[in-house]
Amino acid sequence: MSSAKCPFSEFPDPFAAARAAEGIREIDDQGDPVxxxxxxxxxxxxxxxxxxxxSGAKPGRIVVPSxxxxxxxxxxxxxxxxxxxxxxxxxxxxxxxxxxxxxxxAGLTNLINQELxxxxxxxxxxxxxxxxLPLQSRALTLLLNCPLEEAEEWIGWGTHVFRSDDDPLDxxxxxxxxxxxDAQIERASRDVxxxxxxxxxxxxxxYRGRKLTHExxxxxxxxxxxxGRDTVINAVTNxxxxxxxxxxxxQKIREQPELxxxxxxxxxxxxxxxxxxxxxxxSDAEVSGCPVAADSRISLCWASAxxxxxxxxKPNEVDIxxxxxxxxxxxxxxxxxxxxxxxxxxxxxxxxxxxxxxSSIQVTDHQDNIEQWGDFNRKVGFHxxxxxxx
Amino acid sequence: MPQSWCTNRFPDKKEQSGTVYFFVNDLKFxxxxxxxxxxxxxxxxxxxEAASGSVMELAVNNSVPGIDGDCGGVCSCATCHVHVxxxxxxxxxxxxxxxxxxLEFDDNxxxxxxxxxxxxxxxxxxxxxxxxxx
Ligand code: HEM
Ligand code: HEM
Ligand code: FES
Numbered sequence: 001m002s003s004a005k006c007p008f009s010e011f012p013d014p015f016a017a018a019r020a021a022e023g024i025r026e027i028d029d030q031g032d033p034v035x036x037x038x039x040x041x042x043x044x045x046x047x048x049x050x051x052x053x054x055s056g057a058k059p060g061r062i063v064v065p066s067x068x069x070x071x072x073x074x075x076x077x078x079x080x081x082x083x084x085x086x087x088x089x090x091x092x093x094x095x096x097x098x099x100x101x102x103x104x105x106a107g108l109t110n111l112i113n114q115e116l117x118x119x120x121x122x123x124x125x126x127x128x129x130x131x132x133l134p135l136q137s138r139a140l141t142l143l144l145n146c147p148l149e150e151a152e153e154w155i156g157w158g159t160h161v162f163r164s165d166d167d168p169l170d171x172x173x174x175x176x177x178x179x180x181x182d183a184q185i186e187r188a189s190r191d192v193x194x195x196x197x198x199x200x201x202x203x204x205x206x207y208r209g210r211k212l213t214h215e216x217x218x219x220x221x222x223x224x225x226x227x228g229r230d231t232v233i234n235a236v237t238n239x240x241x242x243x244x245x246x247x248x249x250x251q252k253i254r255e256q257p258e259l260x261x262x263x264x265x266x267x268x269x270x271x272x273x274x275x276x277x278x279x280x281x282x283s284d285a286e287v288s289g290c291p292v293a294a295d296s297r298i299s300l301c302w303a304s305a306x307x308x309x310x311x312x313x314k315p316n317e318v319d320i321x322x323x324x325x326x327x328x329x330x331x332x333x334x335x336x337x338x339x340x341x342x343x344x345x346x347x348x349x350x351x352x353x354x355x356x357x358x359s360s361i362q363v364t365d366h367q368d369n370i371e372q373w374g375d376f377n378r379k380v381g382f383h384x385x386x387x388x389x390x
Numbered sequence: 391m392p393q394s395w396c397t398n399r400f401p402d403k404k405e406q407s408g409t410v411y412f413f414v415n416d417l418k419f420x421x422x423x424x425x426x427x428x429x430x431x432x433x434x435x436x437x438x439e440a441a442s443g444s445v446m447e448l449a450v451n452n453s454v455p456g457i458d459g460d461c462g463g464v465c466s467c468a469t470c471h472v473h474v475x476x477x478x479x480x481x482x483x484x485x486x487x488x489x490x491x492x493l494e495f496d497d498n499x500x501x502x503x504x505x506x507x508x509x510x511x512x513x514x515x516x517x518x519x520x521x522x523x524x
Contacts, residue, residue: 325464
């Protein structure tokens, strides 16, 4: 429980006042402003209304900060609307549900135990780069069903594939991923029938009576690298920080392992690894009593919705036993996260492994990762989290 | 032995069809089993029984198509959506506030919609019929 304020495991809610007052707040983004939608009901309502608030705008425009200047390629199914979205999504939905199988869970358990053992034997480490990044990358090989060794290259790309230290929107860095994907699609196309990885799966897929194009396959694959990277890295890092600050909760799960599923949902609610995602209005509309002009942007602020006191009791406290927990961390409606079964499984296996293998986590140094959205400063995770672990 | 004797073992989704698991602890529930009928989108009828847990857990443990229970039953994923047969609505009762919230913007929702993870199994639910929404 949060008796004393913990300097590293608190994730404050910067949206409270604006959410209670106007429920929506405009911020600038490279001259293409975004009205952030903050209340739980308004976020759900706008996410549901894909006819008015579309995802299939110019590629990169629904992402905040906008990426229209650094890419032309459309992410699939993310930047499409029905009916295309429905059909694209159907091609990959089954694939993204594989994390629920027994063998997947076993593989993941094996992998995460190894990562933890490595961490414990070194005794002291920086969690973001030396634990969360390799764990996320290696776990992704299970999702894509490709050799574990592939992860070494992805780890080399650093925590964000699109960002370098001196440039938050680095086009060259993105090219490295694009080149990699081109080469992989090329490789997989040499043996489409027998290939067992996601590239072969996509090469075999039929969309509207034809095969997917190279660009479409790339559009799907970019998303598994972009959408599943920072989000999982932050979720893993923050989970370690949380249990370092709240060993009593880890002990509770040790005694009642059946709590782990609820704990995952509650931590994901609290951390909201993806703060918000944009939409473009297809006509003049209104959200929360505020006019939204055609062709302007709104964003669905999952992080704010998750702290809405109209829905959650004690929204700023972590209650790993929270029973009803309609959080929006994985989105809402037709675009809700395809990677959620994988992400949930990663966190569940991680928490179980922590209860079995770790007796103490101590934070010795940390540097918060604070996002700035207009006047809002939101802690989403850490740039660095130095811990002693045993 | 009915396969549903293992049905309150969620989230061990592995222990599904084919294998019959028997737990001594389950014996004490045997007197108060509730039978629940599921009708899937494809029109397949499945009759399952359990004495405890949630309706979602019963369905997931028996691999009812269209009920996935992604969030483990905390009302956040809506992958456990069912339509209660109108004549059974009095037995199940209406959704709670949060549940209603999550159903409000679901295109498949009807006036008889429930999220089955929010329905606890008890003998009061005996004999009801649920149509899987997805
Ligand atoms: C804790 C980790 C994660 C969080 C919090 C998260 C969050 C989200 C959210 C909020 C959305 C909805 C975006 C929108 O409505 O526009 C989304 C969509 C998506 N996510 Fe995740 N995500 C996570 C992990 C992953 C992973 C691991 C993958 C895949 C490797 C992934 C792939 C996707 C895809 C493909 C979509 C688009 C689905 C569609 O448009 O139909 N995510 N994610
Ligand atoms: C081609 C697609 C994408 C590109 C080029 C891209 C690019 C970027 C860039 C440049 C940043 C750094 C922004 C800054 O620091 O100001 C960023 C951050 C982030 N992106 Fe992406 N992104 C893409 C897709 C996605 C998707 C689909 C998701 C989630 C569903 C996602 C989740 C995030 C998150 C959570 C951060 C914050 C990471 C952090 O600062 O720790 N990205 N992205
Ligand atoms: S199982 Fe997720 S809402 Fe019911």
